[in-house]
Amino acid sequence: MLGWRSPSGQAPETLTGDHLLFYKRACCQSNHAHLKYSMAKIISIILTCLLVQNTELLQADLSNEGNWPAFRGNGNSTTSLAELPLSWSDTEGIAWKVNLTGYGQSSPVIWGETVYVTSTGGDGKEKLFIEAYDLSSGEKQWVQEFEASRTPKEVNDYISRGAPTPVVDEAGVYAFFESGDLVALDSSGGVRWQRSLTEEYGDFVGNHGVGSSLINTPNSIVLLVDHDGPSYLINIDKASGKNRWKIKRKARVSWSTPLYLTHNSLEQIVVSSNGEAAAFKLEDGEKLWWVEGIEKNTVNAPTTNGDIVIIGSSEPTQTMAISLGGSGDISESHVKWRAGQGVTSSFGSPLIHDDTVFFVNRAGALQAASVEDGSVLWERRLPGSTWASPLATADRLYFFCKEGPTAVHSLDVNKTSEELAINPLTVAEGDRLYGFAVAPGRIVIRLAEQLIAVGE
Incomplete structure (x- = not known):
């Protein structure tokens, strides 16, 4: 270190x-x-x-104007960018393709003209990599390699391998790995600070590793570490790398990434984790509200339209909408609706577009539901199941299937969808399409060991 x-x-x-x-x-x-x-x-x-007086989504201010700074961009996987590519294949519509130094399941992030991505290497994931690529050409700008401070569990498809997505801002990039290593680099790859959370707080315990990504706030990064050992939510100063606060949590397993939002001028971190959804005050970690008794909400990230938060679950009747503005136990007072028996949300997180919320289940069925009451409006079959969260633009939806195809749907005024394109990409056996980032005219897709930029 x-x-x-x-x-x-x-x-x-x-x-x-x-x-x-x-x-x-x-x-x-x-x-x-x-x-x-x-x-x-x-x-x-x-x-x-x-x-702005009542509801402010601070991460959505300029991050959609050319940057994609964190997991799901602004935290909701939406963008105001127009002219994103519609069609591509292995041989058409590809701007560049690069092989990465290691294997990873994180999404890329973009700041300005640079794409950042993380990966791991070695039989025990003992090598940690952070790489930077030019957005226009795909030329590698630099790579930083670190030795893991801990050797995590064995490697397979269902144990994390470089899964947490980094955060990037004007100062540089911040990356977290399942070994517990947390590092901040400047935009040239120089080390600003680094820590090992496993050395400080103990090893991570669980059967599937660590998947929660860093959360981007104006002056700090927030990380949820929920596992079978001593769990915690931690807020770390970007400049110094020191704790602003750390909240102890009971042992529970979760790979969900929290959501940063501001409601009624109060900045808060919303956490969805095995059995509970809760919000914590960004300033000091005070627990503001909570809903208990939720089942199998261990993977999806919360998503919001500013008035409600959608909590996704892979268990029928457990996906729900929670109205913002409550305090204390709001399990009875602020649960706006629970989805019906047939609505579940698998690896990809829910997506809100205007007054419709979209869910993709484990089998690759797309369901559109009303934001107002959760009733199902329509259903479609995607080309396959998805591990990446979907993307919404002003008039399109993108669904990135784990075996390579991306389905692009339009949205019309009647709130139905039309399939515009199915874009195939060849994915090697055992590989997956894990994530993406967007920039003007570009979508950068992450496979396990490759970045592929689509768009001319």
Whole structure:
């Protein structure tokens, strides 16, 4: 393990709170993503922030304007980007394809003109890799290799292999591995700080490894570590790598990634984990509300439209919508609806688009339900089951099937869908399509040992 090193070049704190966040991100987009914002545009963004009163989804402000900074982008797997590719195959519509240094199940992340991705190597996953690639050409910019501080369980399809997705911002990239290693690099690959959470808090115990990804907040990263041993939710300062707070949790197994949102000006982390959904105050970790008695909510990430949070489950009648704004035990008062017997959500997380929420079950059946009451509006069959979460644009849905095909659907005013394309990609035996990231005109798809950028 390398020693601690403090990052340099901290941005001046000339504004405070949400105003500072929006200003920094606007400026960062201008400087690093080559998006030519004028000062009028920056001021417009700040004024828009000031007008938001009740529900603010802070991660959605500029992350959809060219960056894809974390798992599911803004946390909801939606983008405002237009002109994303519609059709591709092994021989058409491919901008570039690269072989990765190791094997991984994480999604790529994008900041400006750089794609970042993590992977592991070695029989015991003792090698950890963080790589950076040029978004336009696929040229490798750098790779950082680390020795794992712990050797996790054996390798197979159902034990995590580089599963947690990293976070990226203007300062660099933050990566977490199932060995417990947590590292922050600058945009050139230099080490800013690193830690081993297993050395500090004990080994992870469970049959399937660790899958929860880092959560991106303005000044910190949040991580859920739920397993058969001492579990916790931890908030870590981006600049120093030190804990802001750490909440002890009872032993329970979960691979779900939490959700960062702001409701009524209160920043909170929503956690869906074996038996419970709950929200914690970002500032100090105070538990704000909870719903108990949920079954098999161990994989899906929560998703929100700003008024409700959808909790997905692979067990019938356990998928639910929870109204935001409650406090304490809201199991009776704020559960807006529970899905019917036939609605389940498997590996891919639920997706909200306008007033419709989409679920994909283990067999690859797509179900559209009303956000208002959970009633099923229509059903479709996808080309296969999915491990990656789906993607919503303004007028399209993308479903990334684990064996390689991507189904693209349109949405019309009648809230039904039309299949526009099925885009095949050849996936090697034993491989999977694990995740994706989006940028203007591009979708970067993650296979176990490859990145494939589609879009001319």
